[in-house]
Each structure stands twice: as C-alpha cells, then as structure tokens.
Amino acid sequence: MKAVVLQRVGDPSQLIHQEVPTPAVTPGHVLVRVHACGVGYRDVIDRRGDVPMIRTPIIPGHEFAGEVVAVGAGVARWVVGDRVLNLYTASCGHCEHCLGGDERRCRAGGEAFGLTADGGYAEYALAHERALERLLPEIPYDVAATLYSATGVGFNNTAHAARVEPGERVLVTGASGGVGSAALQTAKLLGAEVWAVTSSPAKADGLRALGADHVVVNGAGDFHKQVLAETGGQGVDAAIDCVGTPTLNGCLRSLRPYGRVVVVGNVDARRFELNLGYILVRGLSIIGSDNVTRAALRQVMALVRDGRIEPLIHARLPLAEAAEAHRLLEARGASGRVVLIP
Numbered sequence: 001m002k003a004v005v006l007q008r009v010g011d012p013s014q015l016i017h018q019e020v021p022t023p024a025v026t027p028g029h030v031l032v033r034v035h036a037c038g039v040g041y042r043d044v045i046d047r048r049g050d051v052p053m054i055r056t057p058i059i060p061g062h063e064f065a066g067e068v069v070a071v072g073a074g075v076a077r078w079v080v081g082d083r084v085l086n087l088y089t090a091s092c093g094h095c096e097h098c099l100g101g102d103e104r105r106c107r108a109g110g111e112a113f114g115l116t117a118d119g120g121y122a123e124y125a126l127a128h129e130r131a132l133e134r135l136l137p138e139i140p141y142d143v144a145a146t147l148y149s150a151t152g153v154g155f156n157n158t159a160h161a162a163r164v165e166p167g168e169r170v171l172v173t174g175a176s177g178g179v180g181s182a183a184l185q186t187a188k189l190l191g192a193e194v195w196a197v198t199s200s201p202a203k204a205d206g207l208r209a210l211g212a213d214h215v216v217v218n219g220a221g222d223f224h225k226q227v228l229a230e231t232g233g234q235g236v237d238a239a240i241d242c243v244g245t246p247t248l249n250g251c252l253r254s255l256r257p258y259g260r261v262v263v264v265g266n267v268d269a270r271r272f273e274l275n276l277g278y279i280l281v282r283g284l285s286i287i288g289s290d291n292v293t294r295a296a297l298r299q300v301m302a303l304v305r306d307g308r309i310e311p312l313i314h315a316r317l318p319l320a321e322a323a324e325a326h327r328l329l330e331a332r333g334a335s336g337r338v339v340l341i342p
C-alpha cells in the first residue's frame with residue numbers, strides 16, 4: 001500500500017510518501033481502508049518530537065475514517081463493510097475510568113495512533129476493535145476525519161469541560177482552527193455570547209459567518225485589552241484556549257473574577273510562566289482537558305449530521321502532499337482542518 005512514513009522526528013521533509021507492506025489483520029483488530037485522514041497541529045507537534053513517547057519510523061495520523069475490509073479472530077463488534085472512525089487509543093472497557101464513561105484516562109493506556117501505532121496517513125490502517133466508533137451513514141468520510149480530534153474536542157471541552165451556560169460570555173482562541181471553530185459553534189449552540197480570537201485579519205469574516213458575535217484580530221497575545229473594553233471592563237465568564245502557551249495569559253486576563261479557562265491545546269512545548277497572585281486574588285480556574293469521550297463523540301456526530309455544527313475543512317489533499325499539509329499548518333495558513341485523501 002501507499003503510506004506516508006515519518007522517518008525520524010524533524011521537519012516536514014521527514015514525511016516520505018512510499019510503498020509499504022499492507023498490515024496483516026491480527027486477533028482483536030480490524031483492517032480499515034482509510035478514506036480520509038485529518039491533519040491537525042498535534043501531528044506537527046508529534047512530527048517535531050515534542051511528545052517524547054513517539055517511536056519512529058511511524059505512519060502518522062490520529063484521526064481517520066474509512067471502511068472495514070478485514071476482521072481478525074475474536075472480533076465481535078465489526079463486519080466487513082462497516083463505516084468507522086477511530087478514537088485515539090483502544091480503552092480497556094473495565095477500569096474505573098472506562099466504567100465512568102471517560103475512556104480518555106483508561107488505565108490500560110493502549111497504543112496511540114500516529115505515536116506508538118501506525119495511523120491514518122495510509123491506504124489501510126490496522127485498528128483494535130475498541131479503538132473505533134461507528135460512523136453515522138449521513139456523514140461523508142472527509143467530514144468524519146475531523147470529528148474526533150478537531151470537531152469532537154472543540155465540542156466536548158466547550159460543552160462538558162467549560163460547561164458553558166446560556167447567556168455566558170465565552171472567549172475562543174485559535175477560533176478559525178478545526179478545534180476552535182467547533183468550540184465557537186458549540187458555545188453559540190449553548191446560548192453564549194462569543195468572542196473569537198484570531199491572528200489573521202483574513203479569517204475575521206469567516207468567524208462572523210460561523211456565529212462569532214465579536215472578532216478580535218490579534219497575533220500579539222494582549223487581546224484581553226480589546227475583550228475587556230468590549231465587556232465594559234468586566235471580562236468573560238469562560239475561555240476555551242485552543243492555542244496554549246502563546247495565548248493563556250491573554251485568556252486569564254480576559255476572565256471575570258471566578259472565571260474559568262479550559263486549556264484544550266498547546267502549540268508550544270515551552271514552559272508557561274504563571275502569575276499565581278493574579279489567579280488567587282481573582283479566584284480563577286484553569287482546567288486542562290484533552291480529546292473527547294466516546295459518548296461526546298456520539299453527541300457531536302449527531303449535531304454534525306443535523307447540520308447544527310459544521311466542521312471546517314480547509315483543503316482536501318492527496319496523501320502524497322502530507323508534508324505540504326504540515327507546512328500549511330505551521331504557517332497558520334489553514335482555516336479548519338486539512339484532510340488527506342489516500
């Protein structure tokens with residue numbers, strides 16, 4: 001099969017489009033013919049080697065969708081022809097986290113696509129049967145390839161980590177990205193007034209079209225000045241920070257007393273310097289939250305099917321252009337997800 005292999009951590013030139021053996025299906029696993037694979041900033045971070053557990057060479061891609069073409073011994077959940085999308089890892093199904101509905105913290109800590117197991121930058125991917133979710137028939141594969149790590153993360157962390165309430169003021173950073181655009185739309189669905197922060201003036205109109213009530217164009221990190229001015233000095237109730245180190249201080253400074261910020265992503269592996277006095281005298285909460293639970297993934301799929309959340313796809317590129325997709329993301333040139341089509 002054709003695949004893109006990350007030979008070693010480094011720049012995008014390490015992503016080589018090449019012929020590799022098609023994986024053989026193993027017990028408990030299924031072989032998925034990949035129809036689409038999302039490319040997110042996580043892929044860039046992994047490729048640079050900022051996540052130490054990555055093993056190379058590896059096929060990247062932690063967010064793909066496709067069709068089951070072979071089923072291994074003992075697989076009970078899937079038959080050939082099923083349409084599926086992946087979760088980040090296969091959870092055990094019986095530890096306290098899995099039983100509590102939060103497979104993200106599963107104690108089994110299974111293999112992770114694109115990090116310790118080959119992922120979706122390929123014509124075929126081998127997946128544990130519990131690392132997959134059934135794709136609703138109305139959702140096309142390219143859209144499905146944004147549902148887990150982009151749309152699902154934006155939805156889950158706005159609805160369930162930030163617990164946005166009707167009438168609240170909510171700030172979203174990185175609002176034109178795959179995660180941010182979903183967070184923005186979710187906050188609007190929940191009845192919030194939304195400030196969308198972007199570093200690019202060219203993306204402002206698109207953000208308004210997605211429902212942003214206020215757009216803050218600021219690449220410097222002091223966007224809180226405009227947010228405070230537009231809220232009469234009061235600040236927002238919640239911030240969904242999809243960028244991390246470069247924007248967290250601006251988020252904290254945008255919050256009202258007792259406000260909360262949910263850190264959903266981080267594009268910069270450097271340490272963040274925190275002014276603890278500012279946090280404690282204003283009673284602020286910093287909530288870290290990653291990924292999406294299976295239950296929330298099902299919720300967001302239904303919302304996408306019903307047209308209530310529209311995943312943003314910047315471009316659909318052939319598999320051979322994976323390195324180009326990475327360059328586009330690093331140049332902040334994408335509005336929404338880039339999707340590779342094998």
Ligand SMILES: [Zn+2]
Nearest residue numbers: 092095098106
């Ligand atoms: Zn578990």
